[in-house]
Amino acid sequence: xxxxxxxxxxxxxxxxxxxxxxxxxxxxxxxxxxxxxxxxxxxxxxxxxxxxxxxxxxxxxxxxxxxxxxxxxxxxxxxxxxxxxxxxxxxxxxxxxxxxxxxxxxxxxxxxxxxxxxxxxxxxxxxxxxxxxxxxxxxxxxxxxxxxxxxxxxxxxxxxxxxxxxxxxxxxxxxxxxxxxxxxxxxxxxxxxxxxxxxxxxxxxxxxxxxxxxxxxxxxxxxxxxxxxxxxxxxxxxxxxxxxxxxxxxxxxxxxxxxxxxxxxxxxxxxxxxxxxxxxxxxxxxxxxxxxxxxxxxxxxxxxxxxxxxxxxxxxxxxxxxxxxxxxxxxxxxxxxxxxxxxxxxxxxxxxxxxxxxxxxxxxxx
Amino acid sequence: xxxxxxxxxxxxxxxxxxxxxxxxxxxxxxxxxxxxxxxxxxxxxxxxxxxxxxxxxxxxxxxxxxxxxxxxxxxxxxxxxxxxxxxxxxxxxxxxxxxxxxxxxxxxxxxxxxxxxxxxxxxxxxxxxxxxxxxxxxxxxxxxxxxxxxxxxxxxxxxxxxxxxxxxxxxxxxxxxxxxxxxxxxxxxxxxxxxxxxxxxxxxxxxxxxxxxxxxxxxxxxxxxxxxxxxxxxxxxxxxxxxxxxxxxxxxxxxxxxxxxxxx
Numbered sequence: 001x002x003x004x005x006x007x008x009x010x011x012x013x014x015x016x017x018x019x020x021x022x023x024x025x026x027x028x029x030x031x032x033x034x035x036x037x038x039x040x041x042x043x044x045x046x047x048x049x050x051x052x053x054x055x056x057x058x059x060x061x062x063x064x065x066x067x068x069x070x071x072x073x074x075x076x077x078x079x080x081x082x083x084x085x086x087x088x089x090x091x092x093x094x095x096x097x098x099x100x101x102x103x104x105x106x107x108x109x110x111x112x113x114x115x116x117x118x119x120x121x122x123x124x125x126x127x128x129x130x131x132x133x134x135x136x137x138x139x140x141x142x143x144x145x146x147x148x149x150x151x152x153x154x155x156x157x158x159x160x161x162x163x164x165x166x167x168x169x170x171x172x173x174x175x176x177x178x179x180x181x182x183x184x185x186x187x188x189x190x191x192x193x194x195x196x197x198x199x200x201x202x203x204x205x206x207x208x209x210x211x212x213x214x215x216x217x218x219x220x221x222x223x224x225x226x227x228x229x230x231x232x233x234x235x236x237x238x239x240x241x242x243x244x245x246x247x248x249x250x251x252x253x254x255x256x257x258x259x260x261x262x263x264x265x266x267x268x269x270x271x272x273x274x275x276x277x278x279x280x281x282x283x284x285x286x287x288x289x290x291x292x293x294x295x296x297x298x299x300x301x302x303x304x305x306x307x308x309x310x311x312x313x314x315x316x317x318x319x320x321x322x323x324x325x326x327x328x329x330x331x332x333x334x335x336x337x338x339x340x341x342x343x344x345x346x347x348x349x350x351x352x353x354x355x356x357x358x359x360x361x362x363x364x365x366x
Numbered sequence: 367x368x369x370x371x372x373x374x375x376x377x378x379x380x381x382x383x384x385x386x387x388x389x390x391x392x393x394x395x396x397x398x399x400x401x402x403x404x405x406x407x408x409x410x411x412x413x414x415x416x417x418x419x420x421x422x423x424x425x426x427x428x429x430x431x432x433x434x435x436x437x438x439x440x441x442x443x444x445x446x447x448x449x450x451x452x453x454x455x456x457x458x459x460x461x462x463x464x465x466x467x468x469x470x471x472x473x474x475x476x477x478x479x480x481x482x483x484x485x486x487x488x489x490x491x492x493x494x495x496x497x498x499x500x501x502x503x504x505x506x507x508x509x510x511x512x513x514x515x516x517x518x519x520x521x522x523x524x525x526x527x528x529x530x531x532x533x534x535x536x537x538x539x540x541x542x543x544x545x546x547x548x549x550x551x552x553x554x555x556x557x558x559x560x561x562x563x564x565x566x567x568x569x570x571x572x573x574x575x576x577x578x579x580x581x582x583x584x585x586x587x588x589x590x591x592x593x594x595x596x597x598x599x600x601x602x603x604x605x606x607x608x609x610x611x612x613x614x615x616x617x618x619x620x621x622x623x624x625x626x627x628x629x630x
Contacts, residue, residue, distance in 0.1 A: 017483065019459030019495035108453045177453075249467055252450050255417045260518065261440030261468035306454035 025310035028303055032317035036089075039321045043085045046328060048336060049076045084221040087229075088327050089320040091218070091286050094233040094278035096319025097240050099293020100300075100311055102162075104247035105271040106169065108177045109298060109356065113279040114290035116184030118161045120191035122276070122283040124198075125157025126150050130209050131198045147228040155232065155280030161187050162272045213287055217340040218327050229281040236278040237316060243271050244308035251306070289342045291349020292319055298356060367528055368392040369414065369443075369561060373422035376409050383409045387422070387587045389580055393528030393561040396552055398572045400565075401582030402606050407565045408448070410582065411534050414563065415445045427527050440468035443530040444518040448538065450511055452499055458510050459495035462486060465517030472521030472529075481520060485513035490547055504539045512536060512548060522560025531555055533564040537571065549575040573597055581605055 045053025051073045059069040069077065095113070102111045102118075113119045129149050133142045142149040165187060169180035199210060246267030249257035254264050282289070296319045297311060304310050323341070326348070330339040374387040384406045391397040399407045413420040416431055416439055424431040426442045434442075444465070452461075462482040465471070473481050486492055489509040494502070499510060512533075519529040531552065537545040545568070552562045553575055566572045572579060572593065579596040581589040583605045589596045602610045 017459065017480075017495065018493075019457035019497070021457065021460070245467060249464060251452060251454055251456070252461075252464065253447070255412075255415070256445070256447060256450065258417070258436050259415060259440065259443075259445040260464060261437035263436055301455060305460060306456055307460060 021305040025304035029314050032314055036317050036321045039324045040085060043324050044081055047081055051076060083223050083226055084218050087221040087226050088218050088323045090230055090233045091282045092292060092320040092323025093237060093316035094282050095289060095292040096296035096315040097237055097312055098275045098278040100297040100315045101240055101271050102275045103297055104308055106175045106180055107251055110177060112294040116165055116180060117188035117191060118158045118279050119283050119288050120188040121161025122154040122158035122280040124191040124195050125153035126284050127195045127198050129153040131202045131206050147224055151229050151232050151281045151284040154284035155277050158280040159276035162276050218286055225285045229285040232277050232281040236274045239274050240312045243267055244312055247308040289345050291345050292323060295349050295352050296322060367427050369530055370425045374413060375421040376413055376418060384585045389587060391561055391563050393559055394556055395577035396556050396562045396575055397578045397580060398564055398566045398576035399580045399582060400572055405582040406585040407582050408534060411532055411565055415532055437468060441470045443532055444515040446512055446515045446533045446536055448534045456499050458497050458499055461499050461510055462513045462517055465514040468518055471517055472524040481517055485516045488516060488551060489513045508539055522555050522558040528560050530561040535565050545571060
């Protein structure tokens with residue numbers, strides 16, 4: 001058959017019209033929701049203790065007052081497994097969605113908070129709070145913010161980096177991919193240098209805190225961390241779908257988005273704040289976990305297409321599932337010890353990033 | 367009711383790109399902007415689209431462009447850029463459907479679901495809906511963008527007000543058949559009561575399809591009128607800075623292709 005000739009009438013569940021992938025996207029989101037539920041259930045039942053998923057279910061179905069779970073199992077479930085699963089889900093979703101939003105904002109598939117220095121900027125904010133938190137200047141403010149001090153500082157670090165990056169990489173409404181990646185390297189190095197100075201200034205106790213924070217791990221998941229980062233992440237995730245229409249239009253360039261009736265400046269500002277908030281909150285509680293934001297949206301675009309109103313929720317679900325799986329892997333590879341989860345995502349994600357680069361070298365034209 | 371430009375000036379940095387442009391593009395006709403490279407054609411169209419800051423005044427149907435919000439302006443005019451590249455794998459249908467974002471295509475509700483297909487058929491791309499935009503040739507991409515633009519202002523008149531197509535070199539990368547097809551669409555839009563402003567490079571095509579020609583030279587509008595008035599030996603030679611004779615075949619006998627001799 002000749003390319004471009006009329007094709008047979010559309011058949012099947014999702015092909016209502018040729019080139020219309022909305023049905024397929026909805027089906028895919030439903031499948032991803034089922035996948036997430038499965039991963040969630042498996043994670044509840046897996047860990048160092050031998051309590052299985054069925055033990056948990058039996059206990060929950062039996063209802064309150066029934067002592068189906070021993071006191072030990074109850075602690076393991078509610079204070080170790082559940083917070084870890086929830087935090088992993090929140091962070092996975094936030095990393096994947098902020099990757100997708102950032103790629104939409106910069107109109108290229110290589111933008112990712114971890115790669116272009118936003119995570120380093122957020123990290124600098126977090127380190128500053130840990131090291132300078134006790135000083136006279138910052139102490140009262142940090143005391144006021146309480147558990148939110150770390151996520152907020154990371155948010156402002158990420159926000160500053162994203163703003164500078166956008167300023168540098170975008171000229172007359174078009175973003176240069178090469179400039180963006182190079183500016184990201186420079187910003188990452190600068191944030192790294194300042195972080196180094198702060199680490200040099202830190203005392204022994206602060207160094208311990210920094211080390212645990214910087215491992216990039218879900219191991220320290222607690223309810224207080226969920227309360228600190230959760231609201232910020234949930235707010236960013238809820239705001240993301242409102243950007244979908246605008247991000248779709250921006251794919252054609254800022255001028256065309258404006259011609260289509262989109263308030264471009266507002267969409268840009270909202271996207272930058274959402275990316276900084278989601279990245280900052282994640283970095284504050286779990287350190288640097290790379291590549292989720294680039295792998296997840298890219299895989300999804302291959303399946304359901306790049307329309308953001310489906311891409312963003314699908315990214316959240318797949319990101320959460322993927323991070324829970326990576327967490328399980330990080331606990332199993334060197335059991336009974338565990339790898340920082342950042343190592344697992346980097347081991348999977350970095351080759352994937354190279355693969356995208358190889359397939360789409362034309363994009364860069366360096 | 368028209369697009370009216372009064373004393374328009376554009377500065378980029380301290381450099382004056384446009385000055386003193388006065389132009390009226392009424393509905394019902396095709397207004398062509400012609401001129402040599404660097405004469406300010408695209409800058410003029412960008413000012414009319416609201417992409418760049420300008421001095422003077424631009425009014426669409428009596429309303430100052432500067433006072434319109436993006437979604438309000440999107441109701442009155444659609445803009446076709448010179449070329450658009452994408453870095454994500456959108457299908458042709460998904461791109462064309464973006465034209466419906468502004469929500470005022472003017473098509474009847476029952477037409478909306480199939481509007482992308484109808485727009486694609488208009489630009490001679492029926493059956494391309496499922497293809498990936500990035501895999502199309504430059505000329506096909508340009509026609510996909512035109513289909514998107516047509517979706518945005520599907521009916522040339524909405525609520526009793528004319529709407530406008532602003533086209534930046536709509537036929538620059540097209541073969542002769544599709545040059546004619548696209549110009550027929552523009553002429554049809556004008557015949558149905560809408561207005562068209564198009565930057566054109568091909569003076570022959572301009573002579574055939576434009577009802578009014580605005581000729582730019584070094585950031586100024588030097589002539590505006592019917593093709594017969596504007597396309598004179600003297601004017602064209604002055605503006606394009608080479609000796610041109612209008613209406614004469616090449617003197618040395620080399621073969622040439624005359625697009626107007628083709629018919630759809």
